[in-house]
Amino acid sequence: MKRQGYSLRFRLLQSAALTLILFLGLTGIVLDQAFRQSAWQNVESTLTAQVYGLIAVADQQGELLYLPEAVQEPGFNRLGSGLFGLLLDSQGRELWRSQSAVVIDYSRLVDEIESATLGEPVFTHSKVPDVFVLSYKVLWQLGPQQSSEYTFVVLRNPDAYEDEVTSFRGSLWFWLAVVVIGLTVVQWLVMRWGLSPLSRLADELRSLESREGSLLTGDYPTEIEGVTRNLNLLITAERAQREKYRTTLADLAHSLKTPLSILSNTTTRLSDQQEETAQLITDQVHRMNDLVSYQLERAVTSASQIARQAVPVSACAKRLEQALSKVYQAEQVDLSMVVGDETFYGDERDLMELLGNLLDNACKYGNGTVRLTVFGGEALLLIVEDDGPGIPKERHGLIMERGTRLDSDTPGQGIGLAVVSEIVARYGGDVAIDDAELGGAKFTVTLPL
Template sequence: MYWKFLCVDCDRNWILNRLCSPSKPCEARAIACGQWIDMVTTRIGGYSLQNRLLVAVSVLLTVFLGLTGVVLDRAFRNSLETGVAEQLQVQIYVLLAAVDETDGNFYFSENLREPRFSQLNSNLYGFISSASEGELLRTSSALDIDYETLSLDYDLGIGNTSFGRLQTTSGSEFFVSSYAVTWENRRSPILFSVLESTDTFKAEAAGFRNSLWSWLGGLAVLLLVLQVLLLRWGLAPLRRLATDLQQIEAGQSEALDTSYPRELSAVTRNLNLLIQSERKQQSRYRTTLADLAHSLKTPLAVIQGELGRDAAGNSQESLVQEQLDRMNQIVTYQLQRAVSAGNASTLARQVNVADVVARVSRTLQKVYADKAVNIELNIDPALNFLGDERDLMEMLGNLLDNACKYGRGKVAVSAVLLSDAPPSMRLQIEDNGPGISADDRDRVLQRGVRLDTLAQGQGIGLAVVADIATGYGASVSVADSRLGGAAIVIVFDNIRVAD
């Protein structure tokens, strides 16, 4: 996989393999590293701020603790090796103090102070040798060591000390410290050498390494847990802000709380101003539309009243009356469209569907008392509509009015939950009237259709319902009713389900 970075120095795009090191200085700029880290955290942590921070901190913590572990392990090994060198140097002095010569033969004139020199398999061995004569003397512990397999430093200058590792031909590894001295009546320097097996050193180093990484691993887990807690505590105001916004969206709150940290106070203040501005703007729209409705409807009512005083049966006056009625319907329709255009707001309130349906049903049963309309209700009481209650009443009023007017005395209203995530609702109004033919179904719901081309008997109710529903992102369709007439189906997504 390859990543593409823009260099801030040469303004060129470089293609970098994620497993390779940058080959040019400009490719290693911090901007490339920052983009790479951002890309990795985005891919792994998604678009959650907490996850991105956790991933970034985990990567940095892993790198830091890993480097710390390597440095401490190396420092311990160096310290341990230095201690071995010093101990072997002391053992050389022990050999020097105990060795003597008689008639050209070396021997230990006294017991060695280091008891391991006298024990087999003690991992501590002493040799006295020269380049010209070879081995001159060895400690008791070295009786099973093949001197020929040892490569001692006979080029060491007199009075000098050497320390290092020695690998025998048999595969054994030793630390070896040598010291070259002059000896009377000897032409070649005498080399005092002390060897110690590396097994103990390796065991101590491995034990320290295991303990070190165990402690660092535990520390990493502890730091990550603390980091999670700190992030949750630090990001709590953001989560509270998101919750407050959801409450405003659900209509459970009017504004954001003001008790936020200083860093978020400007954001919350501006959001509150935006919310207030939208509410004031909606209020101004409604006031203006109400004034417009009053100014238009009053002259129309006066004209209708004057015409009503004239004798009935005049064909010209009947035509004028018919056109006035149509003008009144057009005004009502266009005002309703203007009102519903801005109602699908994120600042809507929750309206219980069952309550509104019950109120509208009771009203229409009184209006059509002469038809003895039976309205059957099947509404989930937990369903809440997010929007303006007047819009829901307008839609239900138009649909139920048509069902009562053109049905044959039986109407059914149902509202059910379709899905939980996201919650959606199907609202259905059915009647047992003549129904709507398949050819007219799309035409009566089409936006922008002329009022004088609507199907006879349907008025403008369905067009108003379609416009209001569209403003809320809902879908409206016409189907056959199980009662024998028409079924109007509206599917809403902007609902809430009560707990």
């Protein structure tokens, strides 16, 4: 199945954007984790320094340690500061708490506090309650022969830490998004510049349709030079072949003129009894002359040069009915036509060729019944049906190709339907093949008005 058209620039831009998003996304995750770890270590360092500050102001009174009610760190002296200090003896009994910790209940932090090892700070984050805990167990020398263990504990509310991490994360992802958008725009501009030779090549190819004898002459990058060179060879070969066709058709037309003239002159000398035969031969000679001229014009005329005239469909259908009734007189074909005052806008010879091929095929391959129906309106619909064996659905596309035939027993070259397809395409129309109510094939030609 043929793919729908797609943009190379869009594919490249999409790939670059996805790569940027993936790379910067991973970078953002790494930076976020690094900042979170750094902030964690900063909290640990701060609480360690504050523990050392408490140890520095601790004083011995008898066999116990003493800490002043107010210490140097302001957070310990203010309610609601989120910073709390505790001093516990070796039995876990409280000896001192900071003014900020007057109402704090640390009973659920016993495991965190008791996890401290002698001479080494232990930093943890308790989820219930949500608080940072740093406990530091020391061995205090009370006398020459006496020492005791004490645990200094500092607690800190994690709100400031979470706010800092959240703020950094928001800024990080915002600026990474800005970078992605900015780099995507830059990539688009770079790709537009880099792919501009392809756009120029497409424009030059389109311009060749209206410039006979010209070739691709633009200055293109090395990567495209091979393509342009081969295209020029193809264009040259195609024009040579088209010129050969024109010459051959012109020679054919010239060769036919003499025998046609002889036939035309001979009919004028026939007797009155043979007047009907003479008229028939004269009509067909004129028809042959018209066909030669028509085919010559088709060989050199593009769709944009079609002479569009109002042609009554009924008149053309009547002429074809008379001609086909004589051709298939022996087969006794029942050719019915449902034609009103519909009008075809174009070359009358195109309509004759189109309908003639469709009706001739229907008469040739049908079993004796052929019907032509014409509808007008927003588009002109020409429907030709027969009662023959029909056309298999898998052969619908193939049958319209030049040289293709389904019935090798019936005389023909497989050109008629290809001519129909070419004419319809020149007018921007469409040909549909279906099963007819009569039992055979149904051809529906839609021509825009």
